[in-house]
Amino acid sequence: MSSLEIINLSASINGTEILKGLSLKVPKGEVHAIMGPNGSGKSTLAKVMAGHEDYIVTDGDVLLDGKSLLEMDIDERSREGLFLAFQYPAEIPGVSNANFLRAARQARLPEGEEIDAVAFYKEIYSKMDQLGMDRKFTGRSVNEGFSGGEKKRNEVLQMMMLEPSYAVLDETDSGLDIDALKIVAEGVNAMRSPDRGFLVITHYQRLLDYIVPDHVHVLSDGQIIKSGSKDLALELEEKGYDWLKEEGLIKA
Amino acid sequence: MSLSLLDSPSSLNSGLPEWYLQLRKTAWSEFLEIPSPNRKDENWRFANIKKLSYEGVNDAQSIDGFDIDQHLSESVHLNSDNNRMIFNNDTFLYQSPSKDDLIDKGFIFKPLSQALIDHGTLIESYFMKEKSRLGSQKFYKLNQARQKEGYFIYVPEGLEIDEPIEVFHWLSGKDSAIFPYSLIITDKKSNLTVAEYVASSDDQFGLVCGVSDLIAEDDSTLTYVRTQNLSEKAHSIQSSNVLSHRNSKVKNFSLNLGCDWLRHESISRLMGDGASSEMISVSVPEKNQEFDMRTLQLHEHPNTSSDLLYKNALYDQSKTTFAGMIKVEEGAHQTDAYQTCRNLLMSDKCEANSMPGLEINADQVKCSHGSTSNPVAEEELFYLMSRGIQEPVSRQLVTFGFVKDAVDRLNNDKLEEVILKKLERRFNRIGLR
Known part of the structure; x- marks a missing residue:
């Protein structure tokens, strides 16, 4: 029951099928990595789980601790405990980071209850310190004018503030230099807990040096074609995705 | 006795300068001669001419029901020590005591009726010299002919006034019309910020037909903020003229919330080397409100810059019209002029008309103009909702951010706070959609 379970998931966009019966189970307390070549459906999987309306689910289900996510609205999925760290986070002009996160926290409170503003700021500042983010980012508009690395740190900050049961990180390493990558990975590692599962989507093995996964899956053409331990990532790094082609796992 | 705006204006107290009384008289005959606006006129395209019928509208009188004490206590948004002036129905109510050291330096802040008596010659050289260029000649003259009160601010050379001056105009009573006039002059190397708040004290129909002349002399800085929160039934016709001289910096910010119809x-x-002008406007119309806005950025001299940003968030069946013109005159080389109108469509029944315009008669000019009309962007909504924020709350956040982005341009924390508070109240009243 305590898992994020993707069952035989198929999804399409504009009539093109991208996910073709994908199955995967991330139990709480584990970190799973999905690797795959460009166009294999990695980002589609993340967006479908979060509920992006451009994608149509044609078959299968996604269960969060046994409850179907696909039945829920986008915001409900988040409140239920799912978090997606975006590959390309949106910019929201005029909405400060602090107000944005306050609204997200407020949405989790019962009606009539208000956020304790002092405690909130104390918390956000300590988490920003941990991520090496300047405190002035609380007053800046969400992601507007942020560098690639600042955006990714901001994603991790949101994850730390919202404390999801399951976090999906979509190419969180892209756009990060090695120092930023280490800081972001530290943030993620600090969140690892028996009560939380992670699905780390990445093209490169590099991130997995810092966020060491329990399991690695290879996604190709909308399906998981191979699963293994963390060593699978190293093997992929060494041999490239072509190696799987030679194995006959990827259609040439 | 019921007066009408088509009856001759009543005569004013004696003691006013002869030139002023003469101009007023001339303005009345000009008002009568100028034909009413016609939709065929380019300046009145998309305009709802039907709204311009003012039968039964009178010069505002003092109203029994107006609670002076209550409105005096409400008429302070910043520090109560700041220079402040309050009017009701074109009648002067109150002025905070000006500091002696400012007066000694030559600073003037007086109700128009008094200023005309005390500083007639100074006022004469600036008073309503501008042509009405965008269509409202008739109402510009109507203001001049029926003018009764307003205020005059003069900041002498070199004087910098840090704390914003606040002016409150309250309109009350059914079918009341007021004709306020504002004349603000910042002399060389001076600095001033003025916030003017126009509001109704009740929910009646009334008319504000106002004119403001803002003159920034060489090397001066003038920031002028005007918020309009009249009743839902009121009408407003406002002409604002900015004269920006050499190296002066003018910021003209306008917030519009109330009114059934406004123009x-x-x-x-x-007008001089290095002159710059920023024109910023925020409007949040709802229900059947109609806001009609016309602008002109007139570059008459080389090396000048202007930047216009008009933002409208439209709800329900509301309607906005924006017609903006950048005109770079012959010889006004090295002009930088920008014009942007953004409309956020919060319903599928609202209507935003934009007519950006550009006329360039000089070389080496940087100009851009553009307008957009969109609903809340799906990607922004998806992002906010993916953090658990309910859809209507997400919409409101984006909308508030959309207008705040323009308010931020003021670069004045205290005034931004005043304006954001008014906007917050507005969005709370509109509620989550």
């Missing part, structure tokens, strides 16, 4: 015309003339 605002705003002109910035760039």
